[in-house]
Amino acid sequence: GNSVTQMEGPVTLSEEAFxxxxxxxxxxxxxxxxxxVQYPGEGLQLLLKATKADDKGSNKGxxxxxxxxxxxxxxxxxxxxxxxxxxxFCALSDRTARAGKSTFxxxxxxxxxx
Amino acid sequence: xxxxxxxxKFQVLKTGQSMTLQCAQDMNHEYMSWYRQDPGMGLRLIxxxxxxxxxxxxxxxxxxxxxxxxxxDFPLRLLSAxxxxxxxxFCASSSVTGEQFFGPGTRLTVL
Numbered sequence: 001g002n003s004v005t006q007m008e009g010p011v012t013l014s015e016e017a018f019x020x021x022x023x024x025x026x027x028x029x030x031x032x033x034x035x036x037v038q039y040p041g042e043g044l045q046l047l048l049k050a051t052k053a054d055d056k057g058s059n060k061g062x063x064x065x066x067x068x069x070x071x072x073x074x075x076x077x078x079x080x081x082x083x084x085x086x087x088x089f090c091a092l093s094d095r096t097a098r099a100g101k102s103t104f105x106x107x108x109x110x111x112x113x114x
Numbered sequence: 115x116x117x118x119x120x121x122x123k124f125q126v127l128k129t130g131q132s133m134t135l136q137c138a139q140d141m142n143h144e145y146m147s148w149y150r151q152d153p154g155m156g157l158r159l160i161x162x163x164x165x166x167x168x169x170x171x172x173x174x175x176x177x178x179x180x181x182x183x184x185x186x187d188f189p190l191r192l193l194s195a196x197x198x199x200x201x202x203x204f205c206a207s208s209s210v211t212g213e214q215f216f217g218p219g220t221r222l223t224v225l
Contacts, residue, residue: 032212043118043204043216044157051211089157093212101147102214106156 002027006090006105013080013112021075021108023064023090031092033057033066033073038087038107047075047088080112116140120205120217127195127224135190135220137205143215145208146188147172148180150201151219157204163188195224 007022025031032051036044048057053068062077073090090105121136139146147162149172159172163182177199179191192199205217 034213036214036216043218044206044214045216046213049211049213091214093208093214101145101159101162102208102212104157106154 002031002092002094002103004090004092004103004105006088006108008106008108010109010111013110015082015112015114016079017112019075019077019080019084019110021088021090021110023073023075023105025071025073025090025092025103027071027092027094027103029094031094033064034091034093034102035062035064035073035075036089036091036104038089040086044089080110082112082114085110085112118205118207118215118217120203120220122220123218124221125223127192127222129195129197129224131195133192133195135192135203135205135222137188137190137217138186139188139205139207139215140186141207141209141215142185143207143209144185146182147206147208147214148178148188148190149204149206150174151204152201160190160203192222197224200224 003026034049035047037047038044048059050057050066056065064075087107089107091102093102118139144165148160149157158174161180163169203220206214
């Protein structure tokens with residue numbers, strides 16, 4: 001079956017530091033890959049996505065590249081801000097199955113200190 | 115365009131009580147899901163639906179029922195609440211590309 005493994009947290013960084021959150025996946029077929037962000041007290045919202053190998057998703061300074069050869073989709077940001085403090089979830093949706101059924105990682109909590 | 119809405123936002127139940135968590139979406143998505151989120155356990159899929167009249171179980175369906183009579187609505191019923199069901203519940207709808215749109219959540223406490 002499908003699975004998503006995320007780097008364990010929590011992760012604590014100083015403002016303007018470089019961020020990497022690792023994500024690897026196992027899937028049958030050709031999944032679409034996503035990063036979601038959850039701010040305190042809110043639901044998850046899409047941060048970025050990539051639908052095929054070598055695609056790069058980007059949003060709000062965050063980037064992730066779909067690497068089929070390493071089955072990875074690592075999240076990066078060059079300079080984090082205090083406002084980036086949140087929980088980040090990596091997820092996949094297998095397009096050969098029911099599109100509504102996504103598989104999520106366990107989430108990585110990021111805290112950015114001023 | 116409200117997206118995905120959930121009611122109530124907070125609820126306290128006593129053991130054995132029943133209740134329905136409401137979820138509605140206005141994006142005409144066929145796919146809808148219910149998740150629960152517990153500390154340190156990520157998101158766990160309770161039930162999902164691929165269209166009106168069609169539902170299926172996720173990984174933690176026990177103690178919950180769902181129905182889907184319209185494309186817009188996907189209520190989750192707790193049959194007899196237990197303390198183990200204390201959690202935050204999220205409803206989501208999904209586009210055909212697999213992107214999930216989440217509601218704001220219902221925070222449920224069962225005493």
